[in-house]
Structure formats: structure tokens, C-alpha cells
Amino acid sequence: MFYVSLLKAAVLGVVEGVTEFLPISSTGHLIIVNQWIRFSEPFNASFDVIVQMGAILAVVILFWNEYNIFSSKERKHVLINYRNIIIALIPAIIVGATLGDAIQTYLFSVLTVSIMLILGALFLWYAERSSSGTVRKVGSIGSLTALKIGLFQLLSYLPGFSRSAASIGGGMLSGLTRETAAQFSFILGAPTLLAAGGYELLKSGLTFTMQEWAILLVGCLFAFLSAYLVVRPFLQFVSQKSYKPFIIYRIVLGTILLLLYFF
Numbered sequence: 001m002f003y004v005s006l007l008k009a010a011v012l013g014v015v016e017g018v019t020e021f022l023p024i025s026s027t028g029h030l031i032i033v034n035q036w037i038r039f040s041e042p043f044n045a046s047f048d049v050i051v052q053m054g055a056i057l058a059v060v061i062l063f064w065n066e067y068n069i070f071s072s073k074e075r076k077h078v079l080i081n082y083r084n085i086i087i088a089l090i091p092a093i094i095v096g097a098t099l100g101d102a103i104q105t106y107l108f109s110v111l112t113v114s115i116m117l118i119l120g121a122l123f124l125w126y127a128e129r130s131s132s133g134t135v136r137k138v139g140s141i142g143s144l145t146a147l148k149i150g151l152f153q154l155l156s157y158l159p160g161f162s163r164s165a166a167s168i169g170g171g172m173l174s175g176l177t178r179e180t181a182a183q184f185s186f187i188l189g190a191p192t193l194l195a196a197g198g199y200e201l202l203k204s205g206l207t208f209t210m211q212e213w214a215i216l217l218v219g220c221l222f223a224f225l226s227a228y229l230v231v232r233p234f235l236q237f238v239s240q241k242s243y244k245p246f247i248i249y250r251i252v253l254g255t256i257l258l259l260l261y262f263f
Helices: 002-019 026-033 043-050 052-062 075-107 110-130 143-157 163-173 178-207 210-240 244-262
Strands: none
Touching (some): 002 026, 002 043, 043 178, 052 178, 075 178, 110 163, 110 244, 143 178, 178 210
């Protein structure tokens, strides 16, 4: 039974790692997959949050120069990143602290995910179509632009909308190019998800058994490996092509889920 749980953790870790930084909603995909593969509560809810930390580690390694102020030759650039990260996180911190539990209680369902997959696709389509694409470097993002992206990121509290889709779409609507919007979304995602995972560990970590810790480690490992393999090719793709494949995928998946739900 324990080995089956490790296999579940590996599968869920791959789902998390592949979908976390793509604009297709990792939370939505975990909710969907949880219909067939899940752990007993309350561990399952903790697992879905903590497993994100594996994907975070992959992004921190891949974008180390964007975070490391001590060895960076572009120290001013990194300081601008930190300033903008803090500014962009303020709306999410406020909403998460006041409404986070209510959102998880009332909105975490396949029906909500289905609808938000489609609405998020339309948002991403509109953002890409309307983008001026004048900001081509993360270091050129201003404080007001960072705040706008942070406000757009609030859409990600709706499960299925996608944090990446919200921040990437918000970035493009704020004048960032497709690639720059994706890069800032990745950089912004690390502290966002680290805070969520760290809070969950502080809240529930002391109640985990040794087997549950092993399951978490396997999930995080596979999330790390899959995210590490996905992020660079994704950036290369959007630097040359549009988000159209992800928009189509979201609409098709959302429509299928709605049909299954109602019929």
C-alpha cells in the first residue's frame, strides 16, 4: 500500500511540475486528477500545496541570476526584481489572508475548474491580441506595472484560471512581450508558491507521519524534475510563437469537463 502511495505521489508530482508554470492551471489539473488519484484528507490538501515547492526549486535554479544579489553582476537589475516581486505580491497576500480558506472551501470543484479553464483561455487570447509588447526585459518593468500584474494575479484564486495565465495575461495587457511576461510570471511565482507551501508546512507539518513525509518528498522530487524539463522549452516556444495551443487546450478540456459534469 505504501508503494502505491509513492506511485500516486510521483504521478501527482509530474502533473504539478508540468502544469505549474504553463498557463493551464496546476491547481485545476490537480483537482481533476484528484477525482481518481488522491490521498486521505487532510493530508491530500496539504500535499497539493506543498508539492508546489518542488516546482519552485526548479525555477529558482533555472533563474538563479534573477534572484542572487550576492553574485550577480547586474545587482541593480536584481534589486528591481525584488522590489517588483514585493509590490506584485501585496494584493495576493491581502486576499489570501482574508479569503483564502473560504475560496478553498466553496470554489474548489471540477465545475469551477471547467468554467475557469474556458474563461482563462478567453482572457489569455484577449491579452495576447491586445498586447503592445513594448517592455522586452524584466528589469525594465516599473513599479506601477508590477502592481497591475499583481492585481491581475488575483484571478488565480479562482481554481482553474491559472496563476501563470493570470500573471502572463496581466503582463501582456500591461505592455510586456509574451516572453517577458512569462519570465516575470516565473520569477513572481517562486516567492508566491514558497509562501503558500511554507505556511502549509508550519500549519500541518508536525502532524505528518514518516510515511507521509516520504510521500511528500517523492512528490516534490517529481515536481522538480518535470518543471525543470518544461520551463526552458516553454520560454523558447513563446518567444517565437503564440499562446494559441494553450488557449485551445484549455477550451477543449473545459468543454469536455462541463459535458461530463452535466451529462
